[in-house]
Structures are given as structure tokens and as C-alpha cells.
Amino acid sequence: MSDTSHGTGGLTFDKTKRSWPNEMNILLALIIIIVIFEILGQILPYMRDQSFLFDSKDRFDSIFNEARLKIIILQVAIIGIIALGVTQVIITAGIDLSSGPLVAATAMIAMSFGQTELVNGFPNPKALFGTWAMDLPVIVPIVAGLAFGAFIGAINGTFIAFLRIPPFIATLGMFLICRGIALWWSGGNPISFPTASYKFIGSGMMPVVWFLSLAVIFHLIMRYTVYGKHTYAIGSNEEAARMSGINVKRHKVMVYTIASMLAAFAGIVLASKSETAQAGMGEFYELFAIAMAVIGGISLQGGRGSIIGTVLGAMVLGVIRSGFTYIKLDGSYQLMAMGSIIIAAIVLDQYRQRNKA
Template identity: 75%
Template structure:
């Protein structure tokens, strides 16, 4: 039987050129990584035959899965994953955002200032930033403040890139330093603590995972089934062609960066709520980890290709690798080296994939 069939206009469909969906490849890679760490647990002599994700004492949780470790993995990636959803859209549009990590620190400091409770164990709040008017505000107030700050930073990033033609790398690198400076200036480096119960609920328990999954579903729909998504892919694929087709490229770029920064600000809200405090150093390396999740998930750094599903799977791969290194007791400095190697390998793989795709077409 022939490998190709006749199509409309004499075109032929070649079965040999069919490819797995990229998301499926990432899922298989995730399974393979889990199996590798499971094998290391059995092979390495100091591991004493431990299992990474399985716990055969079913009386503990009623399942053979190691629920505690699974929760840790998911919680580890959920907050950075929220940032990665925004970074994914930026990269698909042909840009990059290096400011999201410091933005988390700055937004956390600002937001927590509006989320403080007046009394701590019956005494006045020792970490108060403002006066009585800012105590015990409804939880919606700090949330709106945080999202507004994120939108403001994103609008600056997008405007610089869209109207001055500054490379996204330089524009967001400058904002990286500005946001880090804002975080340190806001309270002169002092942490801000003691939020209200309503604010603390936003990041309690497994809520970070709930927010991450809800936002992932939302932006998967937005990118795949709305005009916004179609324009984002079009600009990333060919900006000149998108402009000639009637897309307002400048306005859309500003919108993309605003959404990405608002997601980073929301990640700051969830993080500060989870930790019950805000510190200037929050968000360190988050921008790089978010980019890594997107790239591992198949988002092309040249723009025009990628998906939210891929980024979610990339986040899981990132989380399993990070947890796996801790599981086999790899020192922290080796972990950073390994993660850097993985990021470089993901980019090299993306470049190879693009070249082979062009050679087949």
C-alpha cells in the first residue's frame, strides 16, 4: 500500500511526514525523566532503593503515589508557572521579558502594604507601612493595586518596544533593574508582613495550583480561539505581514506585555500571600525559570510557535527535574549548572527542530 494518497488539485499527503504533536513529545519526555530518577533511586548505593514518586505503604495515603512529593512538585512550579503563562505569550509574539522576576519582588512589597492587618496578637502591627487608613482593607484592594502596578510596568515595556524599536531584551533588562530598585526603595529594604486573613487565603494550601490551572485553561482558550491569540501568533510569525494584513502591531505588543506583567504581579500576590510576608529579594531567577518552562514546553524563541499546554507540561518537567535533583541529593550549585545545561539543550533542540521542519517543507 502506498504511503501517500492523492488530495485536492493533485496534491499528495505523505504519511511519512506526519509528526507527533509537540505536546505529546514533552509528555513522553516527562515520563522518561521520572523513570530516570526512579532508576537512580534504585542504582545509587546511598539511596537505599528509595522511590521518587511512589510509596508502596498504601496505608499512609491510600495510594501507591507519594502524595507529599507530588504536592511539593506542583506547588513549586505553580507560582512561576503563572509567570510562564505570560512569558509564553510574549515569546510567541516574537519578544522576551526579563523583568518579570524583579516585578514579583516590587509588586509583592507594594501589595502587602495594602493587605496588612491592624493588630498582631492584640498589639499594633510592628511592620506597618502606612497609617490606620491602610489597615484591614478588603482583599480586592491590594489585588487591584497589584494588577494595576503590573499593567503599568507592562505598558512601559510594550510602549518602549513598540514605539522606540528598542530590542525587547534591552527594554526589559532596564525594567529588570528598575523593578529591583523599586522593591528595595519601597520600605528601604525592610520586609512587610502580617496580612489580613482574606489576603492570606489567596495563597493558602493548594490555592497556588488552583490559580495556575485556572489561568492556564483561560489563556489556552484565549490563544487558540480568540482574535487576540491569532494576532499574537501572526505577529510572532511575520511582523511585517501581520502589519500589512491590518493588525495594529504596536497596540497589540503593548497589550501582550501588559498581560504578561499583570500575570507576574498576580504571581507576586499569590507568593506573598502564601509566605505571609513580602521581601525585596522575592522573584530571584523567576524570569529565567519562567522562560525555561516555556522553552522546554516547545515555545520557539524566534516567535510564532508554542502553546499553553506545552508550557504547563514544560513546568511539570522543570518541577520534576528540580525535585529529582533534590531527591538524589545533588548539591545546589550542581543543580544550577544542570538547569542551565537543560535550558541550553532545549534551545538547541528548538533550533534543530526548526531546521528539520524547513528542510521537509
């Protein structure tokens, strides 16, 4: 609870400390979840004393089970990139449901400019365009994908900010439109066989590299730039932001554009990682991205939360997913448990807010 020295209390201007950050609670939750899985691994009769995250095979080169750690973070990296954008949208008290299908549409568009002409000496069987679109430098699929994302995001933002369409509705419409675009782009056919350079950007641990570097960049942006400050201000009190002279409409368009560009980049990386693009890709990605943000303490009421929180939220989701597989829990239970955790995170947020008010 807040301190009691309100009102005309002492002049204590030197006290410029910040309070206990919310991110620490999520980190704590993450550690608790890991400990629970460790304990389960020890006590469940069918687990035979395995360890969840630590190396149990008495190898000398490491303490951790690196393979599992890598899988945990790799599993959440691509959706995590989307979550970085969704976080910013939610901080403005908005929502973006269009990111999953946008991933698919962007994957199709990017891959169609990232194909290689010859596969094992034969012409590419999945070629969408003629030879003019083959073996292009990797910058072409990236720019094409990002430009498409920016376009979609700008439309989202324009409808939300200038035409005052509720974000839920505007992005729900865009959800369907993008899925349609993904199907239409190649008539429903998969687009495959990327060039070596396009294959590289999603290969191995590259998605993790992108996720973490983008997380660092957007953490700095949200905390240390005017863009970040205004994003928080709008979510916190849009009226106040407007009266303070912030161009709220333009700023919202910018936020939605950046969010969609991040989702588009996730699509570019996903297509590269999968070495193919299909119209059905990215199903439920928008919901998992929102879940990461919510678990990470981003308030759906806007104004509160941070990129660090979302990264931790992504880790929580990854650990839970991996942990359930580790204790050999069926996929159906995993979904139920994850749903419960999301609801619990929101309940906790509401509770915290009521306590502070």
C-alpha cells in the same frame, strides 16, 4: 518530515488532520525523566529501594507519593504563573526580563495594602502606612498589584512597539527599575502580617489552583480567540501581520501588559504565601519562567509553542528539581544540570526548525 505530495498533488481537501503535536514530545520527555529517577531510586546504593513518585510505604489509600507530587507542582506554580505571560511574549518573538523584580515590587505594593492592624493584640510592627491602609478588603491589594503590573507592562510594550527598543533592552531596564521600586517602596524594610483574607489567596495549594486555572484560561485564549491568533501571527511574520491589517503595535502593548499583570499576580500570591514581602523576592524568577517556556517548546524565534507546552515545561523543571533532591544531589549540581537542560531544549528547537525548513 513533511509529506512528499506537494505541488499539484491530489485534491484531498477532506484531509484536515493536524500533525503530531510538539507537546507530546515534551510529555514524553517528562515521562522519561520520571522513569530515570525511578530507576536511580532503585539502583543507587544509598536509596534503599525508595520510589520517586509512587507510594513505597505500602499504604492502602494511594498509589502515588502525594506529598512529593504536591511539592513538585507547588514549587513551580508561582513561577509558572509568570511563565504563562512570558510564553505569550516569546510567541511574539519578544522577551520579558523584568518579571522577577516586578514580582518583588508588586509583592511590596500589594502587601502594604494587605496588612492587618493588630498582630496578637499589638499594633503591626511592620506597618508601612497608617491605620487607613490596615485591614482593607482583599480586593484592594489585588487591584493595586494588578494595576501596578499593568502600568509596568504598558510601559514595556510602548517602548518596544512604538519606540522600537529591542525587548531585551527595554525589559532589562525595567528589571532594574522594578528592583529599585521594590527597595524604595518601604525603604528596604520587609512588609509583613497580612490580613486573614489576603493570607488565604496564597495559602496551601492555592498557588497551584491559580496556576492551573490561569493556564486553562490562557490556553483557551491563545487557541480560540483573535488575540491568540494575532499573537502567533506577529511572532510568525510581523510584516505579514501588519500587511494583513493587524494593529501590531497595539497588540504588542496588550501582550506585554497581560504578561506583566500575570507576573504581578504571581507577586501578589507569593507575598500571601510567604506572609511577608521583601525587596529581594523573586530573584531569577524571570529566568526560570523563560526556562519553563523554552523547555516547553516555545520557540525564541516566535510563532510557535503553546500554553500546554509551558505547563509541561514547568512540570519538567519541577520534576528535575524534586528528583535531584530525591537522589540527594547537591544544589550546585542541580543548577548546572538545569542549565544544561535549557541549552539542550534550545538546541533541539533549532534542530527541529532546520529540519522543517
